[in-house]
Amino acid sequence: MPDTDGGNQTAVVEFILLGFGDLPDLQILLFLMFLVIYIATVAGNSLVMVLIVADQHLHTPMYFFLGNLSCLEICYSSTILPRILASLLTGDRTVSVGGCITQLYFFASLAATECYLLAVMSYDRYLAICKPLRYSTLMNTRFCLQLAAGSWLNGSLAVSIIILFMSQFIFCGSNEIDHFYCDPVPLLKLSCGDTHFIVALNFVLACVFTLPPFLLTLTSYVCIIGNILRIPSTTGRQKAFSTCSSHLIVVTIFYLTLLSVSMLSTLDTLGVLKKVLSLCYTVVTPLVNPLIYSLRNREVRDSASKAIGQYVAFTKTRRES
DSSP: OOOOOOTTSOBOOEEEEOTTTTOGGGHHHHHHHHHHHHHHHHHHHHHHHHHHHHOGGGOSHHHHHHHHHHHHHHHHHHHHHHHHHHHHHHOOOEEEHHHHHHHHHHHHHHHHHHHHHHHHHHHHHHHHHHOTTTHHHHSOHHHHHHHHHHHHHHHHHHHHHHHHHHTTOOBBSOOEESSSSOOHHHHHHTBSSOOHHHHHHHHHHHHHHTHHHHHHHHHHHHHHHHHHHTOSSHHHHHHHHHTTHHHHHHHHHHHHHHHHHHHHTTOSSOHHHHHHHHHIIIIIHHHHHHHHHHHHOHHHHHHHHHHHHHHHHHHHHHHHO
């Protein structure tokens, strides 16, 4: 446990998120850009969820998990972007210690949940491609609900233990965080006491809770690619690969940016690069996920076209009446 004796130093009651404060001439432009991104993220992921609920053809395990992922992306963006927009608009970059810890909890738990959901979706594609005859039996409704609930629960549990210890910290000295959200690494550096225990605990929990879904995702795609390469016809290989290519793109973007930020998190230099990479998986990924799935998935495109056609026909009927 950290030493709560701050000595002659005054305990910090709020932090300053430096964010993009070093770009004063671009505040309005950045505000408009992030506002458009946030609106597009919420609208795009909401549309995917509505299509999955409304279209009976999309009531399959793959789209059930995609609906969960879209819901998560909305929550994910909402933990980061509204705070950025408020600071850009008002110039107030302060956040209370409690508010910072709360943001960290939701952000980290949703990131952990996404690891599990991506692993579950990978396993679903593995069963669909490698075990097609047993797919409907194995991936039944009850099992899908258990996998989804387990993903959300494990993501929350993985972070709760760390947050429980961090909430006991006393912060002193500098209160500036050179980031646009409450990143755990600079938070630990601002703590008054010894943080070796919490760093070790964080490493252990990361191995226990996030390494298994990553390995499951990796193993699933190794098996999927191996199975696809054994298909004799080119058409068969293309058809099999098309069922998982969108998810593979999402997984690649998420893990590449997440691992890059993790490797750079211990460096005090390259602050701008860390912010750019953090933007990729906290802001850009939730935006592009619905685009990737909708543009590369024929069933989602057909469902969207059908919904638009029905809306146009309904509007035309209302006008004529």
